[in-house]
Amino acid sequence: MTALRTLLRESDLSRPRVALAILTGSAALGSAVGLAAVAAWLIARAAGMPSPADLALAAVVVRFFGIGRGLFRYLERLVSHDAALRGVVALRARVYERLAAARADKVLGLRRGDTLSRIGADVDSVGDAVVRGIIPLGVAVVVSGIAVGINGWMDPRAGAVLAVALVVAGVGAAALTWRSARLAAEASVTADARVTEAVMSSVDAAAEHKVWGTAAAARASLREADAEAERAQDRSARPAAFAAALQALSAGAALVGCLWIAVTGAADGLYGPTTAAIIVLLPLASFEAVGGVPAAVTQLFRSRKAAERILDIAPNTPEAEDGAPSAGTTPDAQEPVATDTVPAVELVAVSAAWPGMTPTTPLSATVHRGGALAIVGRSGVGKTTLLTTIAGALAPAAGSVRIEGKPATRELLGTTVGMTAEDAHVFGTSILENLRVARGDVSDHEAVEALTLVGLMPWVNGLADGVHTVIGAGGDSISGGERRRLLLARAFLTPQPVVLIDEPAEHLDTAGRAALTAVLQRLRQQDRTVVIVTHHLDLTAHVDTVVSLDV
Secondary structure (H helix, E strand, C coil): CCCHHHHHCCCCHHEEEEEHHHHHHHHHHHHHHHHHHHHHHHHHHHHHCHHHHHHHHHHHHHHHHHHHHHHHHHHHHHHHHHHHHHHHHHHHHHHHHHHHHCCCHHCCCCCHHHHHHHCCCHHHHHHHHHHHHHHHHHHHHHHHHHHHHHHHHHHHHHHHHHHCCCCHHHHHHHHHHHHHHHHHHHHHHHHHHHHHHHHHHHHHHHHHHHHHHCCCHHHHHHHHHHHHHHHHHHHHHHHHHHHHHHHHHHHHHHHHHHHHHHHHHHHHHCCHHHHHHHHHHHHHHHHHCCCHHHHHHHHHHHHHHHHHHHHHHCCCCCCCCCCCCCCCCCCHCCCEEEEEEECCEEEEEECCCCCCCCCCEEEEEEEEECCEEEECCCCCCCCHHHHHHHCCCCCCCEEEEEEEEEEEHHHHHHCCEEEECCCCCCCCCHHHHHCCCCCCCHHHHHHHHHHHHHHHHHHCCCCCCCCCCCHHHHHCCCCCHHHHHHHHHHHHCCCCCEEEEEEECCCCCCHHHHHHHCCCCCCCCCCEEEEEEECCHHHHCCCEEECCCCC
16 A cells, blocks of 8 residues: 555645544444434334433434534535545646656556546545545444444443444455455456546547547447446446445344443343343444445555556656656756767667567668758658657667767756657647747747747737637647647747647648748758658758658
8 A cells, every 4th residue: 555655745745634534534423323212212212212301412413413424424524535646646747747857768558548547546545545545434333333332332342343344344354355346346457547548539539530440449448438437337346246245244243242232231130121132233323433444445456556557657766767867957067968079869770660560670870959850751660759759758679879978868858858759638728828839938928938939919809818818628729720820839838949740731831931040041051950750841941851751
């Protein structure tokens, strides 16, 4: 549970709120125990036909516990969900911070659906550990202690019998299904992630599936993932079924044992019939508390697996495994510096490939500070893969890449190298905040300058809130050309001295090409180095060096 504890600490979970949730939850179930005890006393006492005045107080207490159970349950829901939701909000911010410092090659190797599952459903699952795991277990311990205390105060033998039965029902049931619950819960988390991944693949690439005739295969993959999730849910239900059976047997044994003790105790004159009635009926209510223990244990396993998946892409520390400093923490003395003699970007017989791919054609090129390099080639030849290698996110299949005199590594991505991918995400927020993806302190004036450079200000001026206008997630509320220009503006605002842009001319008309040329010129005027990959050969007129991946 180390990963889960780590993330719960980072969620800034309020211990007082959790304690208050356990207290109110215990009050709710404690009201059920108190109701059973007082109702048993009232029934037994009323059988003797006493004066109504003798029963008045007990009748009021019964009403109090009856109303209190619902009231305290409502308060427990408010407090527990408030604590969990606050924690999830804080944790999600921490996870994004971890992702920003994580290994780029690890994150880029994941499908978008898997990434969204980890920062979405998995973070929610960590929050569920509080509401469905920690708090129910705390309530079970408190209420069981209260029930055992009441029965033990009236008859120590009855208290002992109830204590043993509750331990068997709670701890025993959890232990009985420990391994199967762990395996089932972990399988369920993985299966749910596969469903999310398949859904995102089907929705995001719907147009491509239609063009290439792969829609049926995508639907089949989604059905398979959904069927696996259902099987995982079924496996999760089996441990709960075994636990429920054991709890029913434990409750029956406690009832029979307490009944025998109460009858013999009353026959021996140790206490009256009202006390005997309480001893017999109290176990019926007390087992409600431990009924949620197996589900709570299963949830903790689910949350642990979710926490491990989060930490898998967002490690505990931003330090590289080999001890090298992470992005954003490179010491000044170690920062690469380009000079007239040290190229800003140097490719030496470099070829690139993802695992299982055929490496690209080896290329060699040299670009000095303020220069521009274009890598051209037909679609699918591996231009984006090579650009990812230049960025340091993917190790070269052969040859080497040096950025300002240093080997290209992931530590340089975000500090020395800035990359704008062809499919870079446009977030469902304002235009200004989308530009701040490049640099978090971009001002309104700087945003207007960048948007003017790419020719988007006439469009922005026509919007209701200008640069503060909210656009749809993925850029689905703007045209392809507007989206590409927005990404060019983002690339212009990046602070890194080496700028990599993937297919910058896609979806651009003549005016858009002119805007792209203006961006390239301004970047070079700022003494920054630009590397673009494209299959539009007319862009090569605006660069110093052109290399081709076509054989």
